Amino acid sequence: xxxxxxxxxxxxxxxxxxxxxxxxxxxxxxxxxPIIFVLLxxxxxxRELDKxxxxxxxxxxxxxxxxxxxxxxxxxxxxxxxxxxxPERAVREQELDVxxxxxxxxxxxxxxxxxxxxxxxxxxxxxDAGGAVARLRGMLEQYSSRTGSLRLLSRGLAPSILRPLSxxxxxxxxxxxxxxxMFAMLPYFFILGGFIGGMALAIDTTAGERERQSxxxxxxxxxxxxxxxxxxxxxxxxxxxxxxLLSILAFALVGNFLPxxxxxxxxxxxxxxxxxxxxxxLPLAALLATLQTLVxxxxxxxxxxxxxxxxxxxxxxxxxxxxxxxPVKAQMWxxxxxxxxxxxxxxxxxxxxxxxxxxxxxxFACTALAALLASMLTTRVYxxxxxxxxx
Amino acid sequence: MIEVKDLHKxxxxxxxxxxxxxxxxxxxARDGEITGLLGPNGAGKTTTLRCLYTxxxxxxxxxxxxxxxxxxxxxxxxxxxxVLPDARGLYKRLTAxxxxxxxxxxxxxxxxxxxxxxxxxxxxxxxxxxxxRQTEGFSQGQRVKTAIARALIHDPNNVILDEPTNGxxxxxxxxxxxxxxxxxxxxxxxLFSSHIMQEVAALCDRIVVIAKGRVVADNTPQAxxxxxxxxxxxxxxxxxxxxEEGLAA
Numbered sequence: 001x002x003x004x005x006x007x008x009x010x011x012x013x014x015x016x017x018x019x020x021x022x023x024x025x026x027x028x029x030x031x032x033x034p035i036i037f038v039l040l041x042x043x044x045x046x047r048e049l050d051k052x053x054x055x056x057x058x059x060x061x062x063x064x065x066x067x068x069x070x071x072x073x074x075x076x077x078x079x080x081x082x083x084x085x086x087p088e089r090a091v092r093e094q095e096l097d098v099x100x101x102x103x104x105x106x107x108x109x110x111x112x113x114x115x116x117x118x119x120x121x122x123x124x125x126x127x128d129a130g131g132a133v134a135r136l137r138g139m140l141e142q143y144s145s146r147t148g149s150l151r152l153l154s155r156g157l158a159p160s161i162l163r164p165l166s167x168x169x170x171x172x173x174x175x176x177x178x179x180x181x182m183f184a185m186l187p188y189f190f191i192l193g194g195f196i197g198g199m200a201l202a203i204d205t206t207a208g209e210r211e212r213q214s215x216x217x218x219x220x221x222x223x224x225x226x227x228x229x230x231x232x233x234x235x236x237x238x239x240x241x242x243x244x245l246l247s248i249l250a251f252a253l254v255g256n257f258l259p260x261x262x263x264x265x266x267x268x269x270x271x272x273x274x275x276x277x278x279x280x281x282l283p284l285a286a287l288l289a290t291l292q293t294l295v296x297x298x299x300x301x302x303x304x305x306x307x308x309x310x311x312x313x314x315x316x317x318x319x320x321x322x323x324x325x326x327p328v329k330a331q332m333w334x335x336x337x338x339x340x341x342x343x344x345x346x347x348x349x350x351x352x353x354x355x356x357x358x359x360x361x362x363x364f365a366c367t368a369l370a371a372l373l374a375s376m377l378t379t380r381v382y383x384x385x386x387x388x389x390x391x
Numbered sequence: 392m393i394e395v396k397d398l399h400k401x402x403x404x405x406x407x408x409x410x411x412x413x414x415x416x417x418x419x420a421r422d423g424e425i426t427g428l429l430g431p432n433g434a435g436k437t438t439t440l441r442c443l444y445t446x447x448x449x450x451x452x453x454x455x456x457x458x459x460x461x462x463x464x465x466x467x468x469x470x471x472x473x474v475l476p477d478a479r480g481l482y483k484r485l486t487a488x489x490x491x492x493x494x495x496x497x498x499x500x501x502x503x504x505x506x507x508x509x510x511x512x513x514x515x516x517x518x519x520x521x522x523x524r525q526t527e528g529f530s531q532g533q534r535v536k537t538a539i540a541r542a543l544i545h546d547p548n549n550v551i552l553d554e555p556t557n558g559x560x561x562x563x564x565x566x567x568x569x570x571x572x573x574x575x576x577x578x579x580x581x582l583f584s585s586h587i588m589q590e591v592a593a594l595c596d597r598i599v600v601i602a603k604g605r606v607v608a609d610n611t612p613q614a615x616x617x618x619x620x621x622x623x624x625x626x627x628x629x630x631x632x633x634x635e636e637g638l639a640a
Binding site: 002003010013015017018209214215216217218219223224388389 | 448467469470474477479493498541
């Protein structure tokens with residue numbers, strides 16, 4: 001084990017002398033998650049606030065057919081505007097969010113007490129317009145039901161006849177839980193941080209060592225190969241873990257300054273979040289560092305290794321995407337799956353949901369086991385003759 | 392003492408691209424002698440040496456270093472060998488001294504021994520001016536000196552060098568020859584490979600000529616000349632390997 005320590009210390013010392021590696025480990029990797037989230041949240045908050053307070057501009061076609069309706073809308077902070085010549089095209093080309101068309105048949109139908117039709121022209125694939133459309137639809141429905149009630153009253157009937165069922169909503173979401181969806185990507189950024197931290201060493205200790213022709217002399221030393229590899233893996237893991245831990249700390253600090261309350265969300269970033277997140281990320285950082293080393297060991301050159309590792313970086317996106325596209329209830333097998341377990345646990349911690357101690361232990365143990373298996377596999381690869389030869 | 396018996400090594404599994412690198416090499420390198428492994432490019436010299444320092448496992452045959460079987464105890468064999476492989480890369484962000492110390496620690500030497508041996512090697516190889524510089528930007532000669540110093544940090548009885556003068560200028564080549572003679576004078580077993588006639592002729596007590604993976608001659612330079620009937624060693628060599636390929640000195 002002493003030889004592994006010698007290898008570990010040498011790799012750490014050598015890489016600490018490389019300014020680019022140090023910057024990636026201590027600055028770029030850790031700051032990535034906080035910076036991206038500050039930008040994201042700020043954009044989001046600004047946009048939400050803008051929308052809620054601003055008057056809604058609404059081009060209306062045939063406003064003269066329904067002066068009462070138009071007046072009612074205007075009262076609710078809608079800015080009535082003249083309509084463009086081709087409203088469908090204007091909406092398709094995103095010049096306008098939504099256009100209201102009142103057909104010439106409207107006054108006739110209204111007078112007769114029949115259902116008078118109005119048309120909303122919008123593009124549902126434009127997410128940005130969704131808020132405006134929903135707001136306008138709400139106003140129109142309100143106007144419709146108010147008028148309906150008045151008509152019933154004038155005929156001596158109670159308006160409740162038309163509403164046999166009344167739905168009262170009791171939303172159980174909390175500010176913390178609402179932020180869970182938005183921050184579903186966060187664990188991925190911690191994982192990415194680990195990737196960036198371990199990348200330089202994973203390549204330098206394998207493909208890099210081969211490329212600069214120092215692997216063969218190294219293997220001529222009277223040290224079993226697995227001990228050399230153990231030293232290299234520990235060094236790579238140490239760098240990856242440093243990046244991940246700094247990343248978690250940085251986010252916990254910066255996250256408290258995010259203006260999340262303004263959009264009705266809250267993050268739980270206390271000591272419990274920091275401690276538990278670090279705990280579950282530790283074995284994952286080791287697993288990723290080992291996988292990086294394994295992949296880089298197959299590469300013939302530094303450049304080739306970089307290409308492989310960039311591809312490997314996309315693998316952790318898969319559970320993140322799956323969980324954010326189909327949010328499912330957390331189950332035990334999820335905790336046991338590396339990557340997915342971390343994803344679920346970190347998201348729950350942020351929302352302030354309880355995470356059972358067994359779940360933490362299970363995630364830690366299973367990921368650590370996966371890391372162990374991966375390092376055994378890497379050791380096997382390192383036993384091959386082909387690997388040692390430079391040219 | 393290094394003994395090689397009936398060594399076989401081939402690469403590639405498919406019959407079409409199977410390359411036989413060494414087929415049945417047998418020779419012996421004695422203590423207090425310089426043994427030259429001479430052969431044209433691609434004769435199997437590097438593969439033979441790689442089997443000696445246990446980087447590769449022979450398909451057949453055995454390697455004994457000071458009587459220890461390389462197949463049975465590769466770590467003990469490596470402990471008794473100082474190796475300057477064909478690949479002699481250094482860690483460019485470490486100084487020459489740190490490069491040497493790294494290998495010393497891997498051999499399990501204590502810090503005082505490492506320091507003393509490093510100082511001795513720095514004096515012997517005349518590299519005091521570069522010892523505390525990071526090795527990035529070292530010349531070929533400076534790199535070889537550092538690589539030799541780190542290969543010999545554990546004071547091995549047997550020294551294996553793969554084309555040690557490759558890429559060196561005249562002065563460095565001369566220094567290398569003197570260094571090899573010095574190792575011999577210290578009673579070590581020195582085995583080096585080369586494709587350069589003059590070098591082998593000037594240095595070796597014994598020449599093992601290898602061609603197409605086989606040992607075609609194993610004798611003193613004098614005996615080789617007599618055997619082939621050529622007074623010139625280069626002509627003797629050409630006659631032995633049966634062609635003129637790869638003889639550029």
